[in-house]
Amino acid sequence: MTMATESIGIGEIEDMPTGLKSGSVLLKPVEMVSSIILVVIIGLLLMGVTSRYILSLPIIWVDEAAAFCFLWLAMLGAVIAIDRNEHLRLTLFLHMFPERLRGFFSALGPLLVAVFLFGMLWPAIEYVIEESYITSAALNIPMSWRVAALPVGIGLMALLALRETVRAAKASEIAAAAAVIAVAGALLWLVSPSLPPLGHINILIFLVGFVAFFLAIGVPIAFCFGLGALTFLTVTSSVPTMVMIGRIDEGMSSLILLSVPIFVLLGCILDATGMGKAIVDFLASLLGHVRAGMSYVLLGSLFLVSGISGSKVSDMATVAPALFPEMKRRGHKPREMIALLATGAAMADTVPPSIVLIVLGSVAGVSIAGLFTSGFVIAMVLLLVLAILARWKARSEVMDGIRRAPLRLVGKALAVAAPALVLPFLIRSAVGGGVATATEVSTIAVLYALIIGMVLYGGIRPSKIYDMLVETAALSGAILIILGTASAMAWALTQTGFAFKMAAMVTDLPGGWITYMLVTIAVFMVLGCVLEGLPAIVLMAPIMFPIAKTLGINDIHYSMVVVTAMNVGLMAPPIGIGFYIACKIGNVSPDEAMGAIWPYIGALFVGLLVIAMIPALSTAYL
Secondary structure (H helix, E strand, O other): OOOEOOOOOOEEOOOEOOOOOOOOHHHHHHHHHHHHHHHHHHHHHHHHHHHHHOOOOOOOOHHHHHHHHHHHHHHHHHHHHHHOOOOOEEOOOHHHOOHHHHHHHHHHHHHHHHHHHHHHHHHHHHHHHHHOOOEOOOOOOEOHHHHOHHHHHHHHHHHHHHHHHHHHOOHHHHHHHHHHHHHHHHHHHHHHHHOHHHOOHHHHHHHHHHHHHHHHOOOOHHHHHHHHHHHHHHHHOOOOHHHHHHHHHHHHOOHHHHHHHHHHHHHHHHHHHOHHHHHHHHHHHHHOOOOOHHHHHHHHHHHHHHHHHOOHHHHHHHHHHHHHHHHHHOOOOHHHHHHHHHHHHHHHHHOOOOHHHHHHHHHHOOOHHHHHHHHHHHHHHHHHHHHHHHHHHHHHOOOOOOOOOOHHHHHHHHHHHHHHHHHHHHHHHHHHOOOOOHHHHHHHHHHHHHHHHHHHOOOOOHHHHHHHHHHHHHHHHHHHHHHHHHHHHHHHHHHOOHHHHHHHHHHOOOOHHHHHHHHHHHHHHHHHHHHOHHHHHHHHHHHHHHHHHHOOOOHHHHHHHHHHHHHHHHOOOOOOHHHHHHHHHHOOOHHHHHHHHHHHHHHHHHHHHHHHHOOHHHHOOO
8 A cells, every 4th residue: 555646536635545656757767856855854854863862962954954855855746746646636526527528627627737837937936046145044055955946846747737738638628728728818817907906806706716616627726726826816916926936835845844744654664564454453352352342443443553654544544454354244334334434534633643733733833742632632532422333333233253362362462563552652742742843753753663664564675665755755745735835825815804804703703712613613624525634724724723812712722623623524425535535445335335424424523512612622631
């Protein structure tokens, strides 16, 4: 299993486990450079951690050097993701169109991406020129060396988008799509003088209407945001496009986000070495003999494995193949198993090291240590409500021939799983206790998992390591480019003053903070269905979090509500993308599983309301 993307008829998800994908031969040098950069980043961070905590000699230039490499990794990874068609996009509505229109949109989508990227290329070059006058504090070199990654990545992606256009459509469809774009551009230029007086109506037109249209025709989410923001700024304001490049740079360059690719790599190592399966086998030997035992094992495995991988899809792909055969033998229906798998993955997304929590901390300025500590407790609340429902559902489970595992077998399974079991608690305690940052812990965890995996779990082939590095670069690029363009769109939205008006409107609602919590739950459940977690957070956090603060809501408490609501939406059919991933992993028809998941969604929603109404659940252990 690797973390890649694949069209599944409903959407494309950034970490769908589909087996290693191969990019085009022309991109092999980019893949090689990206993998080298990732190794350099990990080496730099390990050197910094070792020097700081063992030798007590902090190296001041390590973070700066890592930041230089990080932007290059993000942009080259985004290039690889385009080459492999691994950018997150929604295809639900695209498949509803007649075949003739689908052919037209298959040309229009990548051509719009190419137009956006070529439109950003010169501003990116200007940005590099501007940054050349600034010298870095520690390395004392021009900052243009870092931001040169932007035009290089944008240029390569633009060429690949054009190649995809030619590959995906007929010449007549490409010509029609180009004509539509040209006519639309001309019309926007003609009406642009009359648009600024429309005020906030422009938000509905460009940042809602245009983006929704781009989503519906299958444009990758990152470029939906970019196209919406670029069009909005170009035709309704006099803001230079280079400012947008600056916002993209800022959105994807936070040092906190350095832990994202490293935790992605950790998930790959977890799968390749079989550490996750060892945890599943131990829990099965411990709980497999009780009624609903395998459901408990599935939920417990998702809870513990998520504390290593940081990816809900990686969690599902590790747990399902190990447990589903035995669950079927005991009479569990496949649709019920899928429902439990999907909602269990949603529950586990607050268990550190959740990538969603890391991104949220970066975007909203919330303590990562606080999020990790609270997330562990909140996941326990959701685990409890799902376990209660699973027990009730298992009242007719077939237990014939099921015996308690011998103590010797349990001990053997524990001995095998112990090195893997240590890892999630090491990560949580180190970050939550303030011993080390999430980035530092992630590098230590990768080194630990690599050594333990090689010594105790059979090791990893060198060719497999290279493949994992490339997959990590591609997935990280796909994630980070979303963060960059969503940050640009969020900035464009806040510059209109819309956030202040929304704050005034919400604070005047009756019910105070409770009403605002209910509004938040509704907003993020809907966004979770359509956008998945990361883009929804980047887009809405700058607007929603300041309002919550004015209403006296604790940042950590609010974060837990936001993430949980988003995950409920992510797993809710008929649009929730995570639900379809679970169906694909479990090889069950979505139509069959759709009816079974609603009781589990209801249980999660009950847990969400409890979390929202009882702040102490999120804050008592901080």
